[in-house]
Amino acid sequence: MSELTWAAADGYAVARRNLIKIKRVPELLIWILMSPIMFVLLFVYVFGGAIDIPGVSYREWLIAGIFAQTVVFGSTFTGAGLAEDMEKGIIDRFRSLPMSRSAVIVGRTASDIVYNVLSITIMSLTGLLVGWRIHTSVPEAAAGFLLLLAFSYAFSWIMAWVAMKIPSVEVINNASFMVIMPLTFISNAFVPLETFPAPLQVFAEWNPVSSVTQAARDLFGNAPTAESVAQLQASGVDVFTLSDAWSLTHPVAYTLLWIVGILVVFVPLSVRAYRHSATK
Amino acid sequence: MQDVIRATGLVKHYGDVTALDGLDLSVPGGQVLALLGPNGAGKTTAVRILTTLLEPDEGSVEVAGVDVLADPREVRRRIGLSGQYAAVDEHLSGFENLDLIGRLYRMGRHRARERARELLERFDLVEAADRPVKTYSGGMRRRLDLAGALVATPTVLFLDEPTTGLDPRSRSDMWEVIRELVNGGTTLLLTTQYMEEADLLADDIVVIDHGRAIARGTADRLKQQVGGERIELIAEVATDIPVVHELLSRHAVDEVRVDDHRRMLTAAVTGGTVDLRKVLSDVENRGIALSDAGLRRPTLDDVFLTLTGRSTADPTTDDTPTDQPEPRQKETVR
Structure with missing residues (x-):
């Protein structure tokens, strides 16, 4: 077998071990899955009445935003899991084995895809219960889900790098909250960014959380179109004009650029940081 | 006989602290060397360097005929390491832990499983094989950890304080297991704070303090030196x-x-x-x-008093931090 095949096999062995852990401590998973359900219900019923989206119900519009927020927050799980491993004796065992140096991180980011699939499934079911529907074809919807998963996978690698640099579960949990919270709120995930004050609006337009949300909305058929907004305005309804930033008019391409960019930078950085932390 | 472990002039600093200060070690094939010293003497640092986990600032290391610094991967194929706190996954069962290690040694799925079963049998863990490790006692964890070090039948074995924190009963069980291994011809380097342990298991003892060897020889010679x-x-x-x-x-x-x-x-x-x-x-x-x-019988403290004129409990010996920033008595017997 080639070295790359072995690296994949090592990563698989580690991923399998992480998944066994989820199976043994199901309480953890249950609590983590509860939060997206809570978010769906809170936003739909608390803010739902106050926010108008031209031509689309807020409930349907919101769900993709919750998806994006949840998968970004899910990367914290990757960071915390790795930090926990780094703090424990098991990491010395891994380091003393002739396994691939990337396996610990590759395995963790891979097992967290499974976790993200689970959480997106739970959220989709909750969404369907409160009235969310997909209005496009199966391939388009599948592309929407895949893009969300790819985005979360890329974010996991950022958190993997952070965990290598700061191997402490508490610090990771608190620090990532401080970064991810504004990142997901200054976006179009919950509220249309067209209503933001100008500087925030520019940030939100180019924020990849906005583009992945926009891409998912487009692919699920939950987004207002420029034509429908123009029609509404022509008939005298007072609605905001949609942002025409390139990132939002080409959200799939812009999101893919981010995904590739993050992976190109953070995969080698994380693996190097792991290797380095191993011999200090 | 050819040396299976050879380290020359090992130096390792952590900031201002010198953990190793020119340590030389050599262990011929099939022999057992005990590194005897108090907390913070540099024992764990030495083991970490020999097992590729740490790079020394100076010095050269060869294990099983391979240069550790030049080809760590090749060294990892030939060694087994069992640390001073059991490096096993709490949530996995005993079987799953050993199976995982076997796969990561790239033995293949079938062989990894077979080897896991063999080792569980040998270390008297068959009954607990499918229970999560967090239900194990301290002694069982240590046995599982040692089994983990033996998965790939290594030619050289490193045991870092294999009995620290164990109750007397588990300690003597552990000694028995290690003695069997040694009789089988494995080359072993072990670290310990107990004179009795070194005496019982080792062919040769190196007493280490402040990162350097202050005495070396057979247990008998050492005892002559420090009195019986x-x-x-x-x-x-x-x-x-x-x-x-x-x-x-x-x-x-x-x-x-x-x-x-x-x-x-x-x-x-x-x-x-x-x-x-x-x-x-x-x-x-x-x-x-x-x-x-x-x-x-003489204790490590007696050896120290004789060799250095101060006790291991003497506060002046504690200015070096412990080798690793982890709490020493991590393993409690549950």
Whole structure:
């Protein structure tokens, strides 16, 4: 077998071990899955009445935003899991084995895809219960889900790098909250960014959380179109004009650029940081 | 015989602290070397360097004929390591832990499983094989950890304080297991804080302090150097101490040490029980009452007192941090 095949096999062995852990401590998973359900219900019923989206119900519009927020927050799980491993004796065992140096991180980011699939499934079911529907074809919807998963996978690698640099579960949990919270709120995930004050609006337009949300909305058929907004305005309804930033008019391409960019930078950085932390 | 472990001039600094200060080690094939020293002496640092987990600032290391710094991957294929706190996954069962290690040694799925079963059998863990490790006792965890080190049948084995934190029963079980391994011809380097452990398991002992070797030789030679057994007497009243001191010093190899607070007098002797009997009859003839008397084997503390003139509990020996920033007594027996 080639070295790359072995690296994949090592990563698989580690991923399998992480998944066994989820199976043994199901309480953890249950609590983590509860939060997206809570978010769906809170936003739909608390803010739902106050926010108008031209031509689309807020409930349907919101769900993709919750998806994006949840998968970004899910990367914290990757960071915390790795930090926990780094703090424990098991990491010395891994380091003393002739396994691939990337396996610990590759395995963790891979097992967290499974976790993200689970959480997106739970959220989709909750969404369907409160009235969310997909209005496009199966391939388009599948592309929407895949893009969300790819985005979360890329974010996991950022958190993997952070965990290598700061191997402490508490610090990771608190620090990532401080970064991810504004990142997901200054976006179009919950509220249309067209209503933001100008500087925030520019940030939100180019924020990849906005583009992945926009891409998912487009692919699920939950987004207002420029034509429908123009029609509404022509008939005298007072609605905001949609942002025409390139990132939002080409959200799939812009999101893919981010995904590739993050992976190109953070995969080698994380693996190097792991290797380095191993011999200090 | 060819040296299977050879380290020359190992130096390792952590900031201002010198963990290793020019340590040399050599272990011939099939032999057992014990690194004996107190907390913070540099034992764990040495093991971490030998097992590719740490790069030294200076020095060269060769394990199983491979240069550790040039080809760590090749070294990892040939060694097994069991650390001072069990490096096993709490949430996995014993079987899953060993199976995982086998896969990561790239033995293939079938062979990994087979090997896991063999080792569980050998280490008396068959009944607990499918239980999560967090339900294991301290001794069981250590046995599983040692089994993990043996998955790939390594030619060289490193055990870092294999019995620290274990209760006496688990400790003697562990010794038995290690002795069996050694009889099978494995080359072993182990670190310990217990003179008794080094004496029992090792062909050769290196006493280490402040990152350098301060004595080396067989257990017997070391004992000769530091004296054999100790007579320990406790006077019932403090005023008798000078007389007891005088009587005891007639048989002592070295000088008699007095702990005024505990009214305890200690001296190394060569004659063992014969000396003890003589001292006791001398004391009785003078009509002096003792509250306790006994013969004991030299401890690490005795070795240290003799070699360095200070005790391992002496605060001046504690200016080096422990080798690793983790709590020492991590493993509690559940």
